[in-house]
Amino acid sequence: MSQTLRSLAEKLGCHLLGEPSVTVSRVASLQSATSGTLVFVEDAQHLDVALQSEAAAIIAGDFAAANFDASASKSLLISSHPRLTFARAAKFLRSPQRTPTIHPSAVVAESARIAHTVSIGPRAVVGENVRIEDETTIGPGAVIGDNVTIGTHCRIDSNVTIYPAVHLGNRVVIQAGAVLGSEGFGYVRDAQTGRYEQSPQIGRLILEDDVEIGANSTIDRGALDETRIRQGTKIDNLVHIGHNCQLGENVIIAAQTGLSGSVTIEDNVVMGGQVGIGDHARVEAGAMIGGQGGILPKKILRGNGVVFWGTPAKPVKEYLKELAFLSRSANKQR
Numbered sequence: 001m002s003q004t005l006r007s008l009a010e011k012l013g014c015h016l017l018g019e020p021s022v023t024v025s026r027v028a029s030l031q032s033a034t035s036g037t038l039v040f041v042e043d044a045q046h047l048d049v050a051l052q053s054e055a056a057a058i059i060a061g062d063f064a065a066a067n068f069d070a071s072a073s074k075s076l077l078i079s080s081h082p083r084l085t086f087a088r089a090a091k092f093l094r095s096p097q098r099t100p101t102i103h104p105s106a107v108v109a110e111s112a113r114i115a116h117t118v119s120i121g122p123r124a125v126v127g128e129n130v131r132i133e134d135e136t137t138i139g140p141g142a143v144i145g146d147n148v149t150i151g152t153h154c155r156i157d158s159n160v161t162i163y164p165a166v167h168l169g170n171r172v173v174i175q176a177g178a179v180l181g182s183e184g185f186g187y188v189r190d191a192q193t194g195r196y197e198q199s200p201q202i203g204r205l206i207l208e209d210d211v212e213i214g215a216n217s218t219i220d221r222g223a224l225d226e227t228r229i230r231q232g233t234k235i236d237n238l239v240h241i242g243h244n245c246q247l248g249e250n251v252i253i254a255a256q257t258g259l260s261g262s263v264t265i266e267d268n269v270v271m272g273g274q275v276g277i278g279d280h281a282r283v284e285a286g287a288m289i290g291g292q293g294g295i296l297p298k299k300i301l302r303g304n305g306v307v308f309w310g311t312p313a314k315p316v317k318e319y320l321k322e323l324a325f326l327s328r329s330a331n332k333q334r
Helices: 007-013 046-052 084-092 314-334
Strands: 014-019 035-038 057-060 074-078 181-183 188-191 196-199 205-206 219-220 226-229 307-309
Touching: 007 014, 007 074, 007 084, 035 084, 046 057, 057 084, 181 205, 205 219, 219 226, 307 314
Parallel strands: 035 057, 057 074, 181 219, 205 226
Antiparallel strands: 014 074, 188 196
């Protein structure tokens, strides 16, 4: 969606240097910039490259303002955080102007309450007593179970499945193929027969505002209570969150990570890819877990800003010391 630099500067809170009527239609890297694109630079050493590119305008830090030439061909949007501003600009530019529609092939229950500005794609199914608020988009083939509530400005992509009674806040993004509110993996063994019977999986799943879930990820509902993903948390593709898990605010989880049941992840935790966490473990606020890190059941990881690595996960300095010791020991035995 094309926008003038004047409009973008107002939305992004930037100081505009240059021609306000210049129009940009998308963002690009410095290497792929063409006319009509917007690029960004975070340091002075890349500014000359940006100025010589074909981009229509540049988002840059305060360093660019000092040497601005009004006769130059490039307009500047000055920001204290160019990368963040660039990300926000990308959202404004890719948001299409659309007319809300419900596709004729979509199946929407009569009891569902759908705001007038909601769009529902082909072959989507919306169950009984569902509530979907303004400016939300339901993609093709998505299935929304009974009694689900979805807030404003959400994006539910194609073939997403949302089980009954799940609650989504505002500005939630669910990418293609994700499954929300499925039954947790909880079983009781009958000692006489050796067979397993499922424990009740009748709790809820709640996703708060600004949560994003990657493609083909799965999040189980609570067993008796709730699974909750708090506001601002971002979850990558192919992640599994077990029943009764509690995730704090602004948590980052990379792909192929798995959380067993009843795990607690506090605010601002960052996890690399393929992390595995045992049941009833707790990761306290601000901890960072490197890729393929493993946390044993019922363990507690403490350390705001501390990086943990390995299995069982340990502070990275300790982990590296142990690796060095093992390496020296192996060399002595040769």
